[in-house]
Amino acid sequence: MKNDKRKRQAKVIGIVLVSVLFYLIWYWHDGVILTPDSDSYITMQADREPGYCFYLWFLRLIFGKKSYLDIAVVLQCIIAGISTAVFTLSLKKRFQLSNIISFGVWGIQCGLTLLNRFVAQRGYSYFNSIRTEALAYSFYLFLILGLLAILYDNRVEECPLHGSVHKGIVTSLFWAVVLTSIRKQMLVSFGLIFLAVIYAWWKEKGWKKAVLYSAVIVLLGFGSTRLIDCTYNFAFRGIFTAHTGDSSFILGNELYVANKEMAKNLTSDENRAIFLEILARCDEDEYNIRYAGDGWYGLQDHYSMSYDRIKFDVAMPVIREYQDSIGMAETDREDSYNAIAGAIMKEILVPCVPDLLRIFAVNVIGGLITTVLKVHPVLNAAALFLYLAYIGLFLWLAAKGSYQQKCTSLLFAALVMTALLATIVLTSATIYCQMRYMLYNTGLFYQAGLIMLYEACKKKG
Secondary structure, eight states: OHHHHHHHHHHHHHHHHHHHHHHHHHHHHHOOBOOTTHHHHHTTOTTSOHHHHHHHHHHHHHHOTTTHHHHHHHHHHHHHHHHHHHHHHHHHHHHTOOHHHHHHHHHHHHHHHHIIIIITOOOSOGGGBSSTHHHHHHHHHHHHHHHHHHHHGGGGGGOSSOOOHHHHHHHHHHHHHHHHHHOGGGGHHHHHHHHHHHHHHHHHHOHHHHHHHHHHHHHHHHHHHHHHHHHHHHHHHSSOOOOTTGGGTTHHHHHHHOOGGGGGGOOOHHHHHHHHHHHHHHHHTTOSGGGOOSHHHHHHHHHHHHHHIIIIIIIHHHHHHHHHHTTOOGGGHHHHHHHHHHHHHHHTHHHHHHHHHHHHHHHHHHHHHHHHSOOOHHHHHHHHHHHHHHHHHHHHHHHTTGGGSTTOTHHHHHHHHHHHHHHHHHHHHHSOOOHHHHTTTHHHHHHHHHHHHHHHHHHHO
């Protein structure tokens, strides 16, 4: 008995070590990678969420300026290895996977790094770069494990993983707050928690109570995230306010499709002047929708190229220049920025709606493809096939009564597809679906598909 336990422990330790070494290889090979976004986190720029900025600041405080980025990347690689190993072992136990399928699950997770390092010609792994994804990808796996506990552990006596729905809620809520404090995109986590809790409790507590409890849990998470954000800004900037940009989450989209005629919708003379100056600079650099290429691909390509440039190279400098021109105090600038950007966003929203819907549709198509493959004339058809195969396998298992079995893969597959679609919709409405925003669910899609296929083969066998 003791020998068996030691063998299991040795196997777990071995998987963790191999996983950690896999990710550390890229740090050893490529070193610390600084991206265009890195400086904004290092300097704790006001428009960035607090989580990753604080992470770098804390390491800089402890280890000094010379080595803290290396320490940050090493920690990111270690966390990535641990999360990959824990996620693989948890799925193996929950779904009673064979060693071969478990290796496949592990390989899919590690394979994403290989694809990004070599096939995507990026030249580096996300985990040895200074950007939010280096932590968020790993933490997202822990969120998914918490959600799986909510979905499955309401039938504790039937599941090989013992726990409770309440434990799953606490775990999910914790990681959702952490993730949202690192990346605003991860607000989708609270939506997933809301749906998972309703599913787990509606039979026991009834629909009304389940929805009410879910809403309270989500509001608690939202409130915690907001408190962290404001506390961070109070500690580092002396003002209790959220980071810049939350009040103007679709302003970049609007400015991309806007025209001078919309200036009449603005009630403030100052905001009107700011808006017209932004449009003039966007026009000079051809960042407006009228410079987009033909077809949905041409629009997507031009829009994705223009979005960050509009927000960070045009809109932000123009607003800062206005603040400088009136001699605004440093402590007032963030609230002022939010107020100006938020007012412009609200007042030009209605005339922008037709073009915003067009961009949204293009983003959704691009997001669906980018999540599973890469946008390309040949691969686009392959992506459609993969989705049809995934849905077809899901429906076949459901028809065979898999949903009645203990710890069926169907709930996992449904969670992945829900997370995938929610991420695409939220991202499409606020920004554009570039690969690094979609990769959160890429591995999960293939892992869930593999586990469904394994379950289907067992049924046929």
